[in-house]
Amino acid sequence: MIIKSTVDMTRQSDDVIVKTLSRLLIPFIQIYALYVIAHGHYSPGGGFQGGVILGASLILLVITYGLDNALRRMTERLNTILCSLGVFIYAGIGLLCVILGGNYLDYKELDQILHVGIAQARSLGILGVEVGVGIAVMAVMVSIFLDIATGGLPKK
């Protein structure tokens, strides 16, 4: 049995305050999310937190401006690709360390291909892993939300 969602997600919010404020806030939420991802190895935060914030900004867009507007920026196809790309980056960096002769996710082995010194190699390695985690978490969050919002039915 197909359960249709009771809320029509293609509808825009009709509250001028909510619409305008989310319009002004969404770019800053997104840049904040990317900041959290990119500075995860210096300060609190990291891939998961940043990815969730990034996903939340897209979910806010769906709630206020409707599903169509959000899908114009982030299609379901691109979302699925990003979902697997994030996992691929994470696992790829981990396996690269194994191939170079270390343990899984042992970033110091990346020095052999980057030539930047062991400390810098560790920093870059963890940054790459965080970017992968961020992309995957964002895509999965949006994917879960879209599945619930559309009642699991594919978009025509």
Add this chain to the structure above:
Amino acid sequence: MEVTILVQAADESFRILEESRNRARQVLDTAARLTSEAQILQRKRVEAIFKGAKQTKADVIKFISTFILLMGFWLLLSGHYDLFHISIGVLCCGLVSHISHNLLFANPRAGDMRVIVKRFIVYVPWLMYQIIMSNLHVARLALWPKKLIDPKIIEFKSKLESDISMVTLANSITLTPGTITVDVKDGVFYVHAVSKKVAEDLMTGEMEDRVAHIFMEADHVYVQDILDMAPIFVELK
């Protein structure tokens, strides 16, 4: 007998002549119509190209201004000013500007951004003063032994037009203690006021006037507005 045949033949030839003339006229008409249609199509295509170019230009301006704003925000957050972190910042700002360049500046008007920012900065201290005054008033309401509270919902039609000015007014009302914007529907504000005094203060419309002044709306015409409009008129000519 022969005369009749001759007359018939003449009639027939006239009929054929007439028919062929009609057909020729039809063909000519069709050709003319097709030509004019082709011309209209051509003109429409040129117009579309021009419109597309204008749209692209507007998009680029929106992209650049969004990028600059976001880069400032990034530098404020980051605190690491080496080449590596700034280049990551440029990448991230470019990405976000690409995704949401039409959100931040959804409907800007020509060349009035600087004036709006200047007037908004002047507006903030006045709002602070209002907040302090209503704070004292609400404190008096709460501490006074007699019951002075008289809550009600007032509604008024606003003369503001754009969404951003309505939001500024609604949030200013909510920020001021004693009044809360419940809803804004089609320019009508529904405001909950805690006492008669704050309701009357609101109904004088001073706050609305000031917000209209910031965003250059309603019956507020200023020299700066006319100066801003001048290039548009030149373009129209």
